[in-house]
């Protein structure tokens with residue numbers, strides 16, 4: 001099985017995969033966060049004046065773009081700052097879909113769901129570590145967020161199964177397109193229609209305070225020069241720190257050398273510059289590993305593949321886990337196998353349902369493809385008899401209604417349509433569950449639990465919802481529900 005080394009998403013790979021949005025020049029001379037300084041002191045220095053805004057949004061990923069679109073619609077003058085040359089962040093790589101309950105799309109096919117059930121699944125999936133108030137707030141806002149996206153032509157109408165969900169509630173694009181790129185493309189267009197483009201290659205370094213309130217930010221512009229922007233409210237949407245090996249090692253030493261699915265800009269900047277003005281954090285050591293990452297390129301095989309029917313087989317050619325357990329449990333099961341990994345095995349029907357398989361794995365020659373199980377076993381280098389027996393008995397059990405010996409109860413779809421596929425996978429760093437402490441209004445809280453005036457946050461930079469393990473589909477739900485929540489509270493603050 002592939003060795004574990006820090007591959008990450010290369011800068012080039014990210015830029016190729018992400019969507020171009022904004023300026024082109026590379027930023028130079030980036031520096032770390034300093035201690036908070038007053039706005040007057042900052043203004044007195046020789047620093048470029050970038051102008052004044054009602055709201056500055058830092059980070060043009062999913063949460064940042066949802067906040068931007070919503071805030072512009074409420075009449076705010078908004079600036080969206082992005083440190084990378086392109087918008088999209090890790091949201092670009094989201095493949096599963098968006099969890100939401102009680103949606104019109106669920107109702108249309110008779111799926112009974114509720115805020116209680118989705119909240120209970122999220123809490124249980126997070127090992128009962130999540131903050132129930134934040135969880136319920138996200139779940140209660142999820143159907144509305146689906147409608148909001150749909151009203152802008154970003155339609156997530158195709159329902160699927162995802163690990164830890166009691167009912168089908170993961171919503172995906174009808175086309176089979178990966179959800180992240182679909183949303184980023186749609187939201188980029190929405191920003192464009194509102195006359196807002198992300199100012200790229202501009203890295204926020206520091207929050208500027210005045211009289212105990214947020215008054216602006218200091219950033220590094222595309223030419224590497226310091227620039228300040230004044231604002232009345234700041235929304236931090238900078239994502240997690242899954243590409244920052246030092247932070248990973250600080251909080252979870254065993255993850256220092258793990259591959260990461262995160263784009264290189266995912267460095268925890270927002271956590272650091274918010275901490276510098278007194279923000280508290282929660283669950284910061286809760287970092288998710290995803291069980292199906294191709295290790296030589298750190299490319300994620302979506303959970304949809306298992307949700308649509310894939311099984312996991314070890315190098316002895318046998319299954320070893322219910323593939324639809326939560327990500328942490330499947331990862332642990334893989335680490336216990338010879339070579340600390342597995343093969344994700346599926347058929348042409350699963351392939352056809354997920355366009356990314358062709359794009360990410362088949363076209364790059366990363367996946368074994370064969371017309372028969374025997375031929376596939378040979379390509380995988382696993383014992384043929386054992387592998388053929390594994391797949392045929394799995395198929396027979398489904399056909400005969402026999403209970404799965406590993407306790408799988410969902411997505412029991414036989415591997416029936418050739419050709420068949422097998423991808424070598426192992427766990428990789430995927431998501432930071434912890435982050436800035438916020439309340440349901442998306443206000444950033446200090447160590448005493450008091451909101452820091454003018455400071456709001458949404459998305460992966462925040463902690464509290466996912467507890468000890470994030471369910472697939474809940475990140476996309478979070479960015480849309482809480483991206484909008486952050487702008488609503490920020491607008492109320494600015495226009496009060």
Ligand code: ADP
Nearest residue numbers: 059061062063083089090091204239265459460
């Ligand atoms: P989320 O899913 O929470 O929206 P993403 O990872 O999709 O998070 O997006 C976060 C975005 O924030 C990324 O595009 C990242 O490059 C950007 N970002 C991170 N740190 C900074 C910073 N210091 N200044 C500007 N943008 C930043």
